[in-house]
Amino acid sequence: MGEHLDKHTLKNGMIILGEPMEAVKSVAFNFMLPAGAAVLAEGFCGAGNVIADWIFRGAGNKNSRQLNDALDGLGIHRAESIGSSHITIGAVLESDNLAQALDLYADIIQKPRLEKDQFELAKQLAIEEVHALDDEPRHKVMLKLREQFYPHPLGRSTFGNLDELKNLTAEKTQEIVKNNFNLSQTIFSVAGKYDFNAVCRQMEEKFETRNSKFEIPTPPAFGPGESAYGHIDEDCAQVHIGIMTGTVTPASNDYYNMRMAVSVLSGGMSARLFTEVREKRGLCYAIGARYHGLKDAAGIMCYAGTTPDKAQETLDCVISEFNRLGEGIGEEEIERAKVGLKSVLILQSESSSSRAGSIGYDYYMLGRVRSLDEINDKIESTFVDSVLDFLRKNKFKDFTVVTIGPKELTTR
Amino acid sequence: MEFKEKRLANGLDLIGEVNESAKSAAVGFFVRTGSRDETEQINGASHFLEHMLFKGTERLDAFEVNKAFDGTGAQFNAFTSEENTVYYAAVLPEYVIEVTKLWIELMRPALREEDFGIEKNVIKEEIAMYKDTPSFDVMDRCRTLHFGSHPCGNSVLGSEKSIDGLTVEQMRDYFARRYVPANIMFACAGNLDWDQICSTLEEACLKWQGCVTGRKLEHFQGSKKKERIERSNLVCEHICLISPCVSFQDNARFAASLLSIIIGDSVGSRFFWELVDKAIAEAATMQYSPMDGTGVMYSYIRCSSKNVSKVFDIVGDIFHSLSAEGITQEELQKAKNKVLSALVIKNELPMGRLVDLGFNWIYLKEYRTIEDDIEAVKAVNIDEVNSLIKQFKPGDFTQFTIGPASNG
Numbered sequence A: 001m002g003e004h005l006d007k008h009t010l011k012n013g014m015i016i017l018g019e020p021m022e023a024v025k026s027v028a029f030n031f032m033l034p035a036g037a038a039v040l041a042e043g044f045c046g047a048g049n050v051i052a053d054w055i056f057r058g059a060g061n062k063n064s065r066q067l068n069d070a071l072d073g074l075g076i077h078r079a080e081s082i083g084s085s086h087i088t089i090g091a092v093l094e095s096d097n098l099a100q101a102l103d104l105y106a107d108i109i110q111k112p113r114l115e116k117d118q119f120e121l122a123k124q125l126a127i128e129e130v131h132a133l134d135d136e137p138r139h140k141v142m143l144k145l146r147e148q149f150y151p152h153p154l155g156r157s158t159f160g161n162l163d164e165l166k167n168l169t170a171e172k173t174q175e176i177v178k179n180n181f182n183l184s185q186t187i188f189s190v191a192g193k194y195d196f197n198a199v200c201r202q203m204e205e206k207f208e209t210r211n212s213k214f215e216i217p218t219p220p221a222f223g224p225g226e227s228a229y230g231h232i233d234e235d236c237a238q239v240h241i242g243i244m245t246g247t248v249t250p251a252s253n254d255y256y257n258m259r260m261a262v263s264v265l266s267g268g269m270s271a272r273l274f275t276e277v278r279e280k281r282g283l284c285y286a287i288g289a290r291y292h293g294l295k296d297a298a299g300i301m302c303y304a305g306t307t308p309d310k311a312q313e314t315l316d317c318v319i320s321e322f323n324r325l326g327e328g329i330g331e332e333e334i335e336r337a338k339v340g341l342k343s344v345l346i347l348q349s350e351s352s353s354s355r356a357g358s359i360g361y362d363y364y365m366l367g368r369v370r371s372l373d374e375i376n377d378k379i380e381s382t383f384v385d386s387v388l389d390f391l392r393k394n395k396f397k398d399f400t401v402v403t404i405g406p407k408e409l410t411t412r
Numbered sequence B: 001m002e003f004k005e006k007r008l009a010n011g012l013d014l015i016g017e018v019n020e021s022a023k024s025a026a027v028g029f030f031v032r033t034g035s036r037d038e039t040e041q042i043n044g045a046s047h048f049l050e051h052m053l054f055k056g057t058e059r060l061d062a063f064e065v066n067k068a069f070d071g072t073g074a075q076f077n078a079f080t081s082e083e084n085t086v087y088y089a090a091v092l093p094e095y096v097i098e099v100t101k102l103w104i105e106l107m108r109p110a111l112r113e114e115d116f117g118i119e120k121n122v123i124k125e126e127i128a129m130y131k132d133t134p135s136f137d138v139m140d141r142c143r144t145l146h147f148g149s150h151p152c153g154n155s156v157l158g159s160e161k162s163i164d165g166l167t168v169e170q171m172r173d174y175f176a177r178r179y180v181p182a183n184i185m186f187a188c189a190g191n192l193d194w195d196q197i198c199s200t201l202e203e204a205c206l207k208w209q210g211c212v213t214g215r216k217l218e219h220f221q222g223s224k225k226k227e228r229i230e231r232s233n234l235v236c237e238h239i240c241l242i243s244p245c246v247s248f249q250d251n252a253r254f255a256a257s258l259l260s261i262i263i264g265d266s267v268g269s270r271f272f273w274e275l276v277d278k279a280i281a282e283a284a285t286m287q288y289s290p291m292d293g294t295g296v297m298y299s300y301i302r303c304s305s306k307n308v309s310k311v312f313d314i315v316g317d318i319f320h321s322l323s324a325e326g327i328t329q330e331e332l333q334k335a336k337n338k339v340l341s342a343l344v345i346k347n348e349l350p351m352g353r354l355v356d357l358g359f360n361w362i363y364l365k366e367y368r369t370i371e372d373d374i375e376a377v378k379a380v381n382i383d384e385v386n387s388l389i390k391q392f393k394p395g396d397f398t399q400f401t402i403g404p405a406s407n408g
Helices: A047-054 A064-075 A093-108 A116-132 A138-149 A161-169 A171-178 A196-206 A255-266 A271-282 A308-327 A330-348 A352-368 A371-381 A384-393 B047-052 B062-070 B093-106 B113-131 B134-147 B160-165 B169-177 B194-205 B253-264 B272-274 B305-327 B330-348 B350-364 B370-379 B383-392
Strands: A006-009 A015-020 A026-033 A077-082 A087-094 A187-193 A229-233 A238-245 A287-293 A298-306 A402-404 B002-009 B013-018 B025-031 B075-080 B085-091 B182-192 B225-232 B234-245 B285-288 B293-302 B398-403
Touching: A006 A196, A006 A298, A006 B169, A015 A196, A015 A352, A015 B134, A026 A093, A026 B330, A047 A077, A047 A087, A047 A116, A047 A171, A064 A093, A064 B330, A077 B330, A087 A093, A087 A352, A087 B330, A093 A196, A093 A287, A116 A138, A116 A161, A116 A171, A116 B293, A138 A298, A138 A402, A171 A196, A187 A196, A187 A271, A187 A352, A187 B113, A196 B194, A229 A352, A229 B370, A238 A308, A255 A271, A255 A287, A255 A298, A255 A308, A255 A371, A255 A384, A271 A287, A271 A308, A271 B062, A271 B113, A298 A308, A298 B113, A298 B305, A308 A384, A308 B234, A330 A352, A330 A384, A330 B062, A330 B075, B002 B134, B002 B305, B013 B194, B013 B383, B025 B093, B047 B075, B047 B085, B047 B169, B085 B093, B085 B350, B093 B182, B093 B194, B113 B134, B113 B160, B113 B169, B134 B225, B134 B234, B134 B293, B134 B398, B182 B330, B253 B272, B253 B285, B253 B293, B253 B330, B253 B370, B253 B383, B272 B285, B272 B293, B272 B305, B293 B305, B305 B383, B305 B398, B330 B370, B350 B370
Parallel strands: A015 A187, A229 A402, B013 B182, B225 B398
Antiparallel strands: A006 A015, A026 A087, A026 A187, A077 A087, A238 A298, A238 A402, A287 A298, B002 B013, B025 B085, B025 B182, B075 B085, B234 B293, B234 B398, B285 B293
16 A cells, blocks of 8 residues: 555664655654553552653653643643553654654653652552542443453553552652663654654664663463453442453464454444344443454453343343354455455554554564555455354353443353 | 535535545535434434434345445444534545445435334433443533523433433424434545535435424523532542533634633643642543534543542632633643644544534534634634633533532
8 A cells, every 4th residue: 555664773772663644744653661561560550650640740951841831832642551561652743843842752751850749649640540440430341351351460450559559659660660661672653744864863862872771571471361250349320341252462373364253243333243232132332342462462352331131131142142253254244344444444544643553563563564555465365264264263262251330240 | 625515406515625635535414403402302312313313214224224334344423412413434435425325315214113112222321321421421411500491401312211201203203304404414525526426415315305494592601500419339529610602603712722722631731730730630621612602611620529629729719810810822822732733633534624624514604724724723812812711701610510429
């Protein structure tokens, strides 16, 4: 599809990836820093959330107010997110302001002030966020599901654990920043309108060549998923149901067969879950399944929200749709899944922030960036037989189920 | 970018902005109807009707509709507000006509009784879901409290009771009154063949009939009432504040949107520095919502129970200082930078462009380029923003809170 990939490695080892886009005036960039929830030591669950706030409370020669005013002055739209493997610090802005923005981010990442009084505020906010999650059962159930499904610490909550957050100290958190903001293991991706040579020159100049000696731990290898059922009793209007079952990782040869299977199950409004659970039975408003992939473990995760009287029927219906998938898939279903996946690929390729995210994700997961043509060809080379063959070899055996609501369910 | 427009003989407006360098296109029907056009007996009908359109026509059942959409790879959906119901799809250029034909067909739905019965359950599940989303629930309830007897206070979803009581005949009658050609508009943006789209619509939609149906437009100052309800399962206090503001038809809407950024953008605003940065509230934002003939400023604040009174003191101080001293030149410039970059980023996607294109036409019957909006934002001066503060007094608000039972 004609897109081009820029790639360069800085002297300090940081990988710079870029995808120029002709039709846009914006530019988006992401720093993927190896400080995600799963790579932190025991006892510091939630530190990432504190760090993502704390580093913006002053950096280099600017205090918190000056730094934020400078970011606002450039019209930057910020996005920080905590994942299992990385803290991603992202921005999207008009391309004329890119160089000034990178100067600010070089300070935020390398010279955050990390002042103690500011730490207490960042920590307090992280604690309040965990409390706020209690009021959003739809969101909370999916975090609990991941915690239960993945072998510890891969599924660790990215929001944090209340006790561990309360015990967190400024000293320890500073140490995590020093160790884990390891530039040699950082991936920087940029997409949109930019000059790659200028970006590389500036990054080489602004980012130090010396490096943290800290070895980022590799999370333990994938063990079998836990098939337990967890329930949190709460007096809410619906029972919020999370269901997850293991599948192949993004690097697997069967990745595209798996993606097709997930699409047949829940790719669009004609897919099986929507049709069976919502359209035919009227059990739910929100129902859907999607792929969730880490580097060393992955699953298909499903959410359904329904009032207590219908909750058991909903859970049974969803599980039976998973199990029915391997029994047969129609040519038409595969065709629709192919069109859907290919279309999403092109629609997302018009957004600079979406592309910056994708190329960084690919590089981390696969060690290279897939071209849109390659993805397109791989999708095209799946068939009913290859998807069914995959499903036979990888039967859905164990389901991890978590529910939040006024009624406990039975898993069979 | 090239703007195109055409009005069919029955009053249906077609507009488009062609951009041949885009990789995709977006199309949509904008219907000028929503909960403010409902009576109490049929509250929730607009949103329920939006669901029913997907249930098919005399020729297609629901599964066939879903298959037809998915067969084009379209990202499609619909939404209903107090005053608009919008059906849209983002799609690759080769499928534009197919998707347009599908929407045209769905705009004349069968509204079958058996589908109506099943979908009623889905709507009630949606109502239950939002009950479990206090950040949404508090805004919905506050809007109702703010608007009192003004129709903009009608809930978009309706209540379980109003949905239970709604009959398919009432819905058919509502459809016949509201989905008339002069109350509908088709818009498209991106990489598409305008002539072909136009002839497709002309051929299929000319037979649509029905008389123009009005809407009473009245500005409303708001009830300024204050209410709180308790929920035993909640941990945080969810606060919504609403004050009146200018309508979409008012040129001061650009100043109003800048004011909301200055007071309540998620970072760098007055709410941010006084409430969030100091960890007194976990979230505090303000949004300007311009509507037909009226408008409101919504604030949403989430904090722990122990901080509630502190939050209200600080919010009071913020509004007091705004009315006493106004905003600063520096604040205005920062807000402009944020709004301008957001405009550029949003409009890079045909889907983002479709929304602005459509609403400018719905409210103003006017085509505005992105550059027109950029110029209008740049031209706002400090006096315009300060006079909005004087005129609408954002500190004089309607207030609704939902929180845990322990807080007296």
